[in-house]
Amino acid sequence: MSEQINMTADMNGTDKAQRQLERLQATLNRACKNVPFHRNRIQEAGLSDITELKDIENLPFMDRTHLATHYPYGLFAVPLRDIVRIHTAPGSGASPSISGYTKTDLVIWKKMVAKAYAAANVTDRDIILVHLPPGLANWARDYKDGGEALGAGVIPNAPLSVAKTLMVLRDYKVTTLVTTPAFARHLTAHMFERECHPNELNLKQIILVGEPDDGRTISELGESLHVDVRLNYGLSEIPGPAIAHECRYHDGLHMNDDYILSEIIDPASGRPVPTGEKGELVLTTLSTRAFPLIRFRTGDMAKFLPQACPCGETSTRIQWLAEQADNYMLISGIRVSQAQIRENLKRALQLPAISCTIKKACRSGADILLISLTMDDDLFSDEIKNLQQLIAYAEETLTEQNGIKVEIRLTQQRV
Numbered sequence: 001m002s003e004q005i006n007m008t009a010d011m012n013g014t015d016k017a018q019r020q021l022e023r024l025q026a027t028l029n030r031a032c033k034n035v036p037f038h039r040n041r042i043q044e045a046g047l048s049d050i051t052e053l054k055d056i057e058n059l060p061f062m063d064r065t066h067l068a069t070h071y072p073y074g075l076f077a078v079p080l081r082d083i084v085r086i087h088t089a090p091g092s093g094a095s096p097s098i099s100g101y102t103k104t105d106l107v108i109w110k111k112m113v114a115k116a117y118a119a120a121n122v123t124d125r126d127i128i129l130v131h132l133p134p135g136l137a138n139w140a141r142d143y144k145d146g147g148e149a150l151g152a153g154v155i156p157n158a159p160l161s162v163a164k165t166l167m168v169l170r171d172y173k174v175t176t177l178v179t180t181p182a183f184a185r186h187l188t189a190h191m192f193e194r195e196c197h198p199n200e201l202n203l204k205q206i207i208l209v210g211e212p213d214d215g216r217t218i219s220e221l222g223e224s225l226h227v228d229v230r231l232n233y234g235l236s237e238i239p240g241p242a243i244a245h246e247c248r249y250h251d252g253l254h255m256n257d258d259y260i261l262s263e264i265i266d267p268a269s270g271r272p273v274p275t276g277e278k279g280e281l282v283l284t285t286l287s288t289r290a291f292p293l294i295r296f297r298t299g300d301m302a303k304f305l306p307q308a309c310p311c312g313e314t315s316t317r318i319q320w321l322a323e324q325a326d327n328y329m330l331i332s333g334i335r336v337s338q339a340q341i342r343e344n345l346k347r348a349l350q351l352p353a354i355s356c357t358i359k360k361a362c363r364s365g366a367d368i369l370l371i372s373l374t375m376d377d378d379l380f381s382d383e384i385k386n387l388q389q390l391i392a393y394a395e396e397t398l399t400e401q402n403g404i405k406v407e408i409r410l411t412q413q414r415v
Helices: 013-034 036-045 053-058 064-069 103-119 134-150 162-171 181-193 217-225 338-349 384-402
Strands: 085-089 097-101 127-130 153-155 176-179 205-208 228-233 244-246 253-255 260-265 279-285 296-304 317-324 328-331 334-337 356-363 366-374 406-411
Touching (some): 013 036, 013 053, 013 279, 053 260, 064 097, 085 134, 097 103, 127 134, 127 162, 134 153, 162 181, 176 181, 181 205, 181 217, 181 356, 181 366, 205 217, 217 228, 228 253, 228 317, 260 296, 296 328, 317 328, 328 356, 328 366, 334 338, 338 356, 338 366, 366 384, 384 406
Parallel strands (some): 127 153, 176 205, 205 228
Antiparallel strands (some): 085 097, 228 244, 253 317, 260 279, 328 334
16 A cells, blocks of 8 residues: 655654654564564564664664675565566675565655655756665666655766766757766866856756765865755665755755664764764664665765754755775775775785775766775785786776775785
8 A cells, every 4th residue: 555655844853753653663574574673683683672762772783794694675565566666786795686666655756755745945947857876876867766766857867978078968958967976076177177157058957965064075066066966865775865865055964854764873882872972873674664674874974964954854964975884895885894995805806815905986977996906915916917817807807896996006025
């Protein structure tokens, strides 16, 4: 049975808390009934009933290892016949990550994305261009669907060069661009190199996804292009984009409280931190039918903002911080495990051990993974061609495994 979705702002905090509690109880009941993983863990926690939202703190956490362990369908809470869409992403382990959606789930998600657009002043008179990297292909589809639900004209994601993207922006009179910080910076640099003045475009707003603001990008883009820049928060593996969004006051991100319950915990102890202090963001889905998340540790650092937002919406607000709570790297919305990268690199090179450093870099408007690999006796080959082929194979293999372009540089071993 379809659920009627109301995306209006909450006027009464008590009503919102009661609605959240009822949806949490329904989610837990459905998960316990249909997913052995959740049923066993909740029974082990000894929690017979949830009578208030605070009771959720007695439940165990989920993390990305559980997604891999129960691949592919072990965490689905509905029969496969009720699944209408299956998303896959590169994942952070040996197997891809997977999430499923019912018709109701897609309706909810489409309206969540539409709400994020509306908060960015996008209307049915706007033209939206979605430009996201291959690793965020699922998000590109969601942003297309959300824009169409709003009634806006949408140019779906396509692998265009920066020059042709600029042509589309200008010739199609695009007003809204959805992209990553890396591509937005690259596009801006390209425009000024070509002496293209921002006034030649109809662009009014940019929605940045995949990474938190580095303290410069949003303000610099706004000043350079004379546009309003908004930030959206989401998870590339599950369940999708626009979990939280900025309003016109640019003072934190509004959580979609009706459908996502958020906590912030101390990464070490797992206990809640006082409001206003930073910690790891933990999410629980309240209305998701196919693939419920219960206390999922995102690995993202954030903090709650206690003061009321001038926009009048009473939803929970967070400040999304640049640091990570785990050993993953966040690259254009995709999480990469450095430990897994090293293991996969050893396997690709067929070496017992390697010495390397891993960092993020930017190439032609796309974030990549740059690996500086130290030359040693095990790696060195008299046949330079053989070594080049081996490195090329490793780059191709790691790129395919992680959904992020990988570049390997050889460095001299220090004496």
